[in-house]
Amino acid sequence: MGTYLDGRTSQNASYANSIAIPITLLNTPQLFGQVGLISEGVTTNPRVILKGTISLQLPLAFLGITITIVRGTLPTDPLVYSATSTFNLSVLAPQVITFSADDFNPSVTPQLTYTAFVSSNLLGTIRVGPESFDAILVSD
16 A cells, blocks of 8 residues: 655646636647645655646637646656547537646656646637646655
8 A cells, every 4th residue: 555645736726617827839838737746755656646627618629638647747748648629519618627646656856846737720719717736645
């Protein structure tokens, strides 16, 4: 069984429709969550459990939304997770996307930073909330 070392939450928006942040550049990652985990006490088999949610108001068209998580702060840092959801929309309500990811045996530094990004392949997408990104670090 693993030993809990650190856990962090990045809560950008706690409630539905509490923000209105447009995604203005096509297929360009936009940060929506970031956490830094202190790795003091890591022994063997470190792993990070990541989860989150983001809600988007989407234009009425075929749309691809991509969620990416990197170990670091830039979209070009090592990729930990990526998923694309495609919507054929006839619903006017915001769409909620949830995800769960893991990073097994990351290179341990004094602080492990993880950043969550969202991108869209169509203009008119608006981040409306809630937005949450969580991470827990454990090791044997």
